[in-house]
Amino acid sequence: MKNRIYAPHWDDYELIDAGNGLKLERWGKYITIRPDINAYFHPQLSKKEWELKANFIFKEQKGVFGTWINPKNLPVHWNIEFEGVTLNVFLNNTKHTGVFPEQNLNWKIIIESLNSEGNFLNLFGYTGASSMMALYKNADVIHVDSSKSALTWAKKNAHLNQFNGCKLVLEDAILFMEREVKRMHQYDLIQMDPPTWGIGTKGKKWQLENHIDVLMSLSAKLLKAEGKLIVTTYSNKIDPIILKETAEIYFPTRNHRTGMLATKTTTGKILDHGSILHIY
Numbered sequence: 391m392k393n394r395i396y397a398p399h400w401d402d403y404e405l406i407d408a409g410n411g412l413k414l415e416r417w418g419k420y421i422t423i424r425p426d427i428n429a430y431f432h433p434q435l436s437k438k439e440w441e442l443k444a445n446f447i448f449k450e451q452k453g454v455f456g457t458w459i460n461p462k463n464l465p466v467h468w469n470i471e472f473e474g475v476t477l478n479v480f481l482n483n484t485k486h487t488g489v490f491p492e493q494n495l496n497w498k499i500i501i502e503s504l505n506s507e508g509n510f511l512n513l514f515g516y517t518g519a520s521s522m523m524a525l526y527k528n529a530d531v532i533h534v535d536s537s538k539s540a541l542t543w544a545k546k547n548a549h550l551n552q553f554n555g556c557k558l559v560l561e562d563a564i565l566f567m568e569r570e571v572k573r574m575h576q577y578d579l580i581q582m583d584p585p586t587w588g589i590g591t592k593g594k595k596w597q598l599e600n601h602i603d604v605l606m607s608l609s610a611k612l613l614k615a616e617g618k619l620i621v622t623t624y625s626n627k628i629d630p631i632i633l634k635e636t637a638e639i640y641f642p643t644r645n646h647r648t649g650m651l652a653t654k655t656t657t658g659k660i661l662d663h664g665s666i667l668h669i670y
């Protein structure tokens with residue numbers, strides 16, 4: 391049986407239903423339909439019920455790109471809140487919205503673990519939802535991402551919340567970690583959500599399975615003795631067993647928990663997202 395760790399819904403986010411390769415989600419007052427490869431099962435509600443509810447429907451065109459059908463011509467960006475932190479939702483030409491809502495499980499840990507004395511390293515930080523949670527707790531935040539547009543978005547989220555002092559670093563995560571090890575910097579909390587595949591800096595091909603070991607060994611050097619590490623992977627090659635084995639190698643004396651990160655739909659379906667590891 392799969393050991394699942396469930397991400398809960400919150401006021402401004404609900405996974406209403408999933409199935410037929412799609413998910414039906416509510417973000418504040420708006421509802422979207424977008425693809426999800428893990429929703430291979432049958433949905434609970436009918437296609438008609440989905441379409442009656444949805445404000446925006448993503449149609450895949452080429453690779454990861456596509457367009458959002460927006461029959462009522464609604465604004466394509468709006469804000470949602472999580473525990474007092476504002477996050478911008480933005481529909482562009484990919485199915486992504488700028489927020490990975492299942493990460494709210496980790497946001498809670500960030501909020502609970504950090505205070506103004508703490509520091510947080512957010513690797514592969516994307517639009518900065520996790521960084522915003524740490525800034526909310528007045529922690530020192532270093533947010534690393536190799537994409538300029540992700541950093542621009544993170545800056546926008548910080549601005550929306552009137553947070554100052556988020557250090558945004560445009561750099562390859564591994565290069566940055568290596569430099570931080572040389573500088574002998576250490577962190578109270580590190581989070582990483584590395585992509586499964588892609589083109590890294592300098593046009594180099596990125597496959598997560600080729601990098602997970604180095605990411606974990608560098609994290610072990612960058613984490614304070616009592617520090618916490620949060621890792622999520624959305625790759626079917628890096629499953630909870632691999633994460634557990636890697637944790638036992640690089641963090642032999644620390645506690646860890648691993649599992650499948652999943653969300654239960656309001657209609658009772660279970661959608662897996664990927665694997666999760668917490669070192670504490």
Ligand SMILES: C[S@@+](CC[C@H](N)C(=O)[O-])C[C@H]1O[C@@H](n2cnc3c(N)ncnc32)[C@H](O)[C@@H]1O
Pocket residue numbers: 488489490493513514515516517518519520534535536537540561562563564582583584585588589590591596
């Ligand atoms: C899956 S997203 C992270 C999602 C985010 N943690 C969240 O929960 O909202 C992956 C991010 O990694 C960035 N990225 C990809 N390769 C990278 C690399 N080699 N170094 C740093 N960032 C990288 C991408 O630009 C993207 O923003």
